[in-house]
Amino acid sequence: MGIHYDYKSTRSAKLMEKQAKREKKLAEKKAKRLAKEGLKKEDDSAKALDTSKPITLDFLTNPDKNDQ
Numbered sequence: 219m220g221i222h223y224d225y226k227s228t229r230s231a232k233l234m235e236k237q238a239k240r241e242k243k244l245a246e247k248k249a250k251r252l253a254k255e256g257l258k259k260e261d262d263s264a265k266a267l268d269t270s271k272p273i274t275l276d277f278l279t280n281p282d283k284n285d286q
Contacts, residue, residue, distance in 0.1 A: 267273070
């Protein structure tokens with residue numbers, strides 16, 4: 219009989235702990251995903267061409283040249 223009494227009395231506390239654990243896990247996943255997306259955005263901006271410079275034939279034929 220004591221087991222059932224303990225279960226009902228602690229059920230709400232256990233549910234709150236599970237919910238807090240679930241929310242913490244989701245927040246960590248979201249933070250990790252946002253950190254990954256932030257890195258991708260920085261890489262895209264580094265690869266963007268300078269709009270003030272015209273695109274020359276030399277640039278098109280030799281893209282490995284670091285003369286952006």
